[in-house]
Amino acid sequence: MARSLDNLVLAPVADQAPGQVGTGTRFTYHEKDGEIWAEYAGGDVVRGHLVGTRAGDRLDFRYVQLKHDGTTSSGHCVSTVVDLPDGRVRLEETWQWESQSGSGTSIVEQVTRHDS
Known part of the structure; x- marks a missing residue:
C-alpha cells in the first residue's frame, strides 16, 4: 500500500473546464484508520471539502465546493494512489x-515546498 496521505498537499497537473479546480487549486489531505478528508481552495474555488474512505490504494469520496460566483456543486470521485x-x-x-x-478524469500530484 502507498504511504499515508495525511498532511500532504496535492495540486492538479492540468486545468479542468472553467469554474472547476485547476492548477491553482491546493488540496490538503488527512487520513486516519481508513478515513480520508481534505480541504481545498484556489482558482475558481473559494472553499471545498471532500470526505470518504481508503481501502488499499483506492479512495472513494464525495466532494462539495463553493465557487467565487456563489454557486455550489457536488460530486463523487474514485481515485487510485500511485x-x-x-x-x-x-x-x-x-x-x-x-x-x-458532467464527468471526467484528472490527476493530482503532491506539491513540494518550492512548488506551492
Missing part, C-alpha cells in the same frame, strides 16, 4: 458531478 519514482504521491481520479451534468 507512488511516483521521485517519492511524491499521485492520485489518478475518475469523477462525476452529482449536482450537475
